[in-house]
Amino acid sequence: MELGFCADCVAGDGLERKMEDLKRAGFDFVEPAWRADDHAKLGAGFGEELKALGARTGCPVRSAIHGSFSDLGKRIRDAAGRALEMDIFARYLDTLAAAGGNVLLLPNWAGENGEDFDALYVSFLREGAERAAKLGLTLGLEHIPRSKYRNTAVLVYELVEKVNAPNLGVYYDIANGLYAGEDNLASARCVAPRVVQFHVKDYNKHEIPLEKMPLREAKAIFEKAGFKGRVAVEIGPSDDPKTNRHLDAAIKTLRAVGY
Numbered sequence: 055m056e057l058g059f060c061a062d063c064v065a066g067d068g069l070e071r072k073m074e075d076l077k078r079a080g081f082d083f084v085e086p087a088w089r090a091d092d093h094a095k096l097g098a099g100f101g102e103e104l105k106a107l108g109a110r111t112g113c114p115v116r117s118a119i120h121g122s123f124s125d126l127g128k129r130i131r132d133a134a135g136r137a138l139e140m141d142i143f144a145r146y147l148d149t150l151a152a153a154g155g156n157v158l159l160l161p162n163w164a165g166e167n168g169e170d171f172d173a174l175y176v177s178f179l180r181e182g183a184e185r186a187a188k189l190g191l192t193l194g195l196e197h198i199p200r201s202k203y204r205n206t207a208v209l210v211y212e213l214v215e216k217v218n219a220p221n222l223g224v225y226y227d228i229a230n231g232l233y234a235g236e237d238n239l240a241s242a243r244c245v246a247p248r249v250v251q252f253h254v255k256d257y258n259k260h261e262i263p264l265e266k267m268p269l270r271e272a273k274a275i276f277e278k279a280g281f282k283g284r285v286a287v288e289i290g291p292s293d294d295p296k297t298n299r300h301l302d303a304a305i306k307t308l309r310a311v312g313y
Contacts, residue, residue: 055273055313057305058083058116058286060253065296069104073113079301084113085159085286088146089121096145101152108154116284117157117194117251118150124163127171127203130178143182151189157251157284158186159225160195162210164203171203176216183219194225194250199233206234211245223250227288228272229257242272246279254308255288264289264304270311285313 061084064072073084086104088096108114122142130136150158164171179193186193197210204210211224224245230253231238242249252272256264264287273285287304291297 056082056116056284057308057313058085058284059301059304060119060286060288061086063288063290064301065291065298070107070111073107073111075298075301077111077113079298080305081113081287081301083116083284083286084108085117085119086115087119087121088149093122093142093145096142096149098148098152101149101154104149104153115150115153115155117155117159117286118146118153119159119161120146121161123160124198125165126178127164127168127174128166130174131170136178140178140181140185144185147182147186147189147191151191156190157192157194157225159251160193161198162195162204162213163198163201167202172213172216175213179213179217179222180219183217183222187219187221191221192250193219193222195222196225196227196253197230197234199230206236207231207241207245208236211248214248223248225250226252226272226276228252228254228267228269229262232257232262239268239271239275242275246276246281249276249279249281249283251283251286252276253286253288260292265307269308269313273312 059076059081061072066072076084104115130139183193195210195214197207199205204213214222226249228238231241289300291300
């Protein structure tokens with residue numbers, strides 16, 4: 055099983071330095087987040103630069119986060135807004151494909167719960183999945199506990215089922231459900247058939263540290279359902295000044311339980 059790390063959770067200036075530190079610690083890939091400030095550079099050219107960076111450091115981009123997916127629903131209510139968002143979406147896909155990755159994480163946060171959201175998201179995600187499929191990419195919808203719209207793994211799973219695209223699934227987070235009142239293993243069993251990748255982390259500022267999370271159990275649940283994907287760690291440094299000692303601690307914990 056390949057293990058990666060969210061780029062935003064690694065200390066250091068610049069992505070190359072972060073990739074080098076991840077490789078040193080024994081991780082297999084980096085998961086960057088691209089946001090509105092990055093939109094101007096997104097595209098195949100930028101992706102090729104990232105692919106070269108991955109080859110040079112030995113820590114490639116395998117998945118990425120669509121950092122401006124949040125609150126999508128209210129921006130796609132009219133044709134012009136939808137077209138703009140789909141153009142942005144396509145550039146995320148082009149970048150990831152050129153970088154050599156294959157899973158795009160879509161954080162399902164929304165500040166409201168519109169009555170029209172299901173229809174809007176289903177239509178958008180169907181088209182997005184079709185575009186992604188042409189590039190050999192998979193989309194993973196992540197449950198964000200503070201969202202007003204479909205904020206649990208089970209509710210996100212239901213939306214994925216409505217879209218019914220073979221390359222759209224759930225990007226599961228082992229801790230997010232706890233914030234929303236879900237039993238994380240019960241929800242894992244429910245969504246397991248659609249999980250395409252998952253995040254591991256601690257809960258509530260180390261109230262439950264990574265080594266106390268049900269890592270072995272979650273892995274077993276997903277593998278029983280046929281999961282053969284990757285895992286990314288989402289834990290930031292806790293020391294000040296920030297160092298990357300947490301990388302070594304995280305990989306030690308994960309390897310100890312069979313990751």
